[in-house]
Amino acid sequence: MSSYSIILYGFILIALISAIGILAVNNVFKAALFLLTCLLSLAAIYVLCLAEFVAVTQILVYAGGVVVVIIFGIMLTTKLTGKPLEVKNGNLFPGLLAALAFASMLVKYQSMMATSTAELSTMSENLVSKTGVELMTNYVLPFELAGLLLLMALIGAAVTTRSTPE
């Protein structure tokens, strides 16, 4: 077993444990911190799969953006009523049943697939600059549309949360 696969399995384990941690804890803030751990270990897995650009985007956008916005949301909602951050669980049995059924279905299907036993090549020609060139040539229309969508969503969010004069 090479050191590469030891590191990979370590990050897979961290991601799984922190994902289950979100499910297990009853504190919203701790759940946000578990989400941060999970997203950062996924970024490490992307680096090990030679997708550096996606990994950097993951760290910048998720760890730097989404988790911070979620923590802002938690703080604002608790400030409004002063209640503690506890979360209650409901539908425990149906939820776990649906999750188990989904997981077993996905694992069974993916282990049946012929390609999933293929080994991943680890040659390092997948450079960041090639990703950037690809983004600006073959994928320029979805790139611009994504920018437009982001602008619309952020303006919509700002308009929705503004305090209206009564």
Added chain:
Amino acid sequence: MIEALPLHILSAFLFATGLAIVIIKRNAIVVLMGIELMLNASNVNLIVFNRMHPSTFDGQMFALFVIIVAVCETAVGLAIILRVYRFYKTSVPDHIQELKG
């Protein structure tokens, strides 16, 4: 050389955990976290599929656009949650039962 199967299984379990969080937890922000987890599970699969065919960049591009759409969803979702919280003083989705503003 690594095998792709452990990463597929990781993705399957992340998706199932996100689904369980969405169904079980009774707080709108934690439900939003579960949706983020499900989107990330799909991203893991896209990156691994891109690794199987290293000559193309389709998987990485799809993963990037999934991240962008996830950010839009989080921004709008949190805005709606804050607005609803200000009006109903609750963030339990089951307690919001009337539409009349």
